[in-house]
Amino acid sequence: MNLSVVIPLLNEEESLKELHDWIAKVMQSNHFLYEIIFIDDGSTDSSWDIIVGLAREHPSVKGIRFQRNFGKSQALHAGFNAVKGDVIITMDADLQDNPDEIPELYNMIREEGYELVSGWKKKRYDSVLFKNMPSKLFNWAARKTSGVKLHDFNCGLKAFDRKVVKNIEVSGEMHRYIPVLAKNAGFSNIGEKVVRHQARKYGKTKFGMERFINGFLDLITIWFVSKFGKQPMHLFGAWGVIMFIIGFGFAIFLGVDKLFINPAGRLITSRPQFFIALTAMLIGSQLFLAGFLGEMIIRSRKNEARYSVSDEINFTQKEEQYSS
Structure with a gap:
């Protein structure tokens, strides 16, 4: 099979048949x-x-229905698990x-050797204030943080080599x-292609301004995961050791000062350095423990589906190659 087209959707009844016929x-x-x-x-x-x-009329159409709304990421995950094509295309259902x-x-993908090609909606038919400007800021931050030089990270139209979506x-x-x-x-080997963006023909967008807040929070998450996701001890452990050493240094200073330099001075517990030492050592121990627990979780974690399917269509039959 040459191509698998994966289309996540939520309440797009007006556009589905038109989209299918076009594809x-x-x-x-x-x-x-x-x-x-x-x-x-x-x-x-x-x-x-x-x-x-559509599936009854066209054997090339397959469907997966979730029990409830789990989100676009889970929908793509389910689609990627099901695909059979050599090249996978993702696109939105809103035309x-x-x-x-x-x-x-x-x-x-097939001729030029790219492993992933992301669409770039260079000319957009969206609100300048509520979509275009926040999107530009979001994409700039994503480029700087991730090192992936794309203009439009969130474009739904993308192409993948099969091995990418399976990994x-x-x-x-x-x-x-x-x-x-x-x-x-x-x-x-990630490429980009300028694609045509069309004004929404039916319905209304399913995403509000909160997607930009969530997007930046996710950006921080993915930065951390890409840098330290496999070895969280490298971050938490390092800062934990540094904080503990700072606190321990203050504790040694207080002890030496009380025993040898100023025995008749104030009680150690009445000095601000005591609280700095105590706080730093506690924070350092907690950071080190967080890194250790993170390492243990990573080594024991198993991938689990975060969605539940209520119906499928055209997946139980013998897989064939369809040309129409």
Whole structure:
């Protein structure tokens, strides 16, 4: 199978059939063998009924429905586990991503040797104040923090070599940082393509301003994970030792001063240096313990699914290659 198209969605009943027909037209005109995987992230409208209808009519369509809304990252994770294609395309279901970009994205993976290609919505049809400006600031911070030189980290239209999606774990709200996750997993050949962005045709956006706050918090998380995720003792242990040494140094100073320099002076417990020493040693011990526990957790942690599926369609049958 040449291509797997993974489409997470939430309450997009108006756009699904139009999106499917557009993708199918592109695939058939380029003679691709393909599958389209819709992941219904707990929709409350008739999105799942439409997916079921498409799957009955078109064997290339597959569907996964979550018990409730778990988030885009979990939807992508489920889709990545299910894909069979050599190249994986992700896109949003709101028709703002253009399926006509798929052939060139596919060629960039297969012919030019990229492992991941991220779309860049250079010209956007979104609110300048509430989306464009915060997005520029967010992408600048992500570039500086991660070292991945992309203009648009959060573009839903991306292309992956199969081995990438099978070796990264998208959890929490880390869908914004899939290129960073790929880089941390050892996939450094990451490219970018300017893609056409379209104004939303149906419904309304599912993301508010809180996504930027969450995005920056996630950015801090992924920076820490990329630097110290496998060896947290290198951060917590180092700072713990430094703090303990500072506190212990103050304690030695107080002891020497009381015993040999000024025996008749104030009680040790009435001096501010005593509290500095005590606090520093306590903080140092706690940081060291946090690093030690982090190392133990990492060595014992097992990957666990953070979503529950209520329905699937077209996955139980014998896997075939579809051209229409």
